Amino acid sequence: xRIGEVAIISHKASEPEDFIKSVCGSIxxxxxxxxxxCLEIDEQLALHLYGMNIExxxxxxxxxxxxxxxxxxxxxxxxxxxKMLDAIKPIADNxxxxxxxxxxxxxNIKDQTNPPVPDEFYKPExxxxxxxxxxxxxxxxxxxxxxxxxxxxxNMLIVKMP
Amino acid sequence: MAVESLIGxxxxxxxxxxxxxxxxxxxxxxxxxxxxxxVSALQNFIWEKTVxxxxxxxxxxxxxxxxxxxMTPTANYQRQQGCNERAYYCKGTYCIQINPNCARKKIxxxxxxxxxxxxxxxxxxxxxxxx
Numbered sequence: 705x706r707i708g709e710v711a712i713i714s715h716k717a718s719e720p721e722d723f724i725k726s727v728c729g730s731i732x733x734x735x736x737x738x739x740x741x742c743l744e745i746d747e748q749l750a751l752h753l754y755g756m757n758i759e760x761x762x763x764x765x766x767x768x769x770x771x772x773x774x775x776x777x778x779x780x781x782x783x784x785x786x787k788m789l790d791a792i793k794p795i796a797d798n799x800x801x802x803x804x805x806x807x808x809x810x811x812n813i814k815d816q817t818n819p820p821v822p823d824e825f826y827k828p829e830x831x832x833x834x835x836x837x838x839x840x841x842x843x844x845x846x847x848x849x850x851x852x853x854x855x856x857x858x859n860m861l862i863v864k865m866p
Numbered sequence: 867m868a869v870e871s872l873i874g875x876x877x878x879x880x881x882x883x884x885x886x887x888x889x890x891x892x893x894x895x896x897x898x899x900x901x902x903x904x905v906s907a908l909q910n911f912i913w914e915k916t917v918x919x920x921x922x923x924x925x926x927x928x929x930x931x932x933x934x935x936x937m938t939p940t941a942n943y944q945r946q947q948g949c950n951e952r953a954y955y956c957k958g959t960y961c962i963q964i965n966p967n968c969a970r971k972k973i974x975x976x977x978x979x980x981x982x983x984x985x986x987x988x989x990x991x992x993x994x995x996x997x
Contacts, residue, residue, distance in 0.1 A: 786885070789882075789885055793882075796881060797876050820889070821991075822995060831884065833881065
């Protein structure tokens with residue numbers, strides 16, 4: 705079986721876990737730093753989702769080692785909290801400068817039926833920030849929405865394929 | 867693609883631009899944190915996005931004058947600043963290098979107008995949803 709790995713990163717531990725639960729149905733392994741879930745696409749392909757929270761990470765976390773293996777990154781921040789955005793900014797810059805894997809940046813909202821801007825501006829493709837990065841709003845504890853975000857990432861990978 | 871020409875304009879800064887625009891805020895304060903290259907890149911980036919959102923909102927009715935008509939015409943701006951350079955030079959790419967304070971002042975006005983225009987597009991689309 706071929707396995708693709710995706711990192712889900714947020715300042716809050718609950719956000720990557722919510723996302724993984726939404727996509728995979730459950731968290732299979734969890735420790736202080738990482739939560740893990742698996743999405744089997746078919747008999748030959750699975751996606752491994754690694755949720756990482758940066759709340760208790762110091763600057764020495766080995767992002768360069770983590771990033772080598774990943775198909776892509778999903779960075780999540782709480783739309784209602786500027787501090788959460790500020791916390792993921794250095795990671796967004798680090799990934800965008802050091803690796804070519806696509807990045808989806810998600811502003812997590814509580815109610816996707818009432819987004820800050822009408823959804824025609826960010827759906828279905830998201831808002832392109834660069835060829836490697838996209839911004840979108842999403843309610844990550846909603847399975848349909850979490851899958852839409854994952855599909856955004858997969859679509860970016862497909863576009864990048866030679 | 868246009869966004870790829872944004873030398874020195876980091877992903878976090880692009881994100882900050884949208885964070886402020888989506889909250890109905892001005893984006894000109896961001897300019898004070900950027901170097902000259904990034905200021906030009908930010909101006910291009912916001913222009914591209916305003917046009918993109920204008921097309922989403924207005925469709926075929928979109929006209930770039932919806933954005934530019936609110937901006938101070940170049941000739942007027944140059945007169946206000948007592949500038950004798952050719953109008954062609956009054957652009958983010960040229961004057962930002964030789965007279966950054968003047969260029970930044972003009973770019974601040976432009977990016978705030980573009981942000982307001984995007985916010986107007988959001989309001990129009992929201993109204994449409996209600997109706």
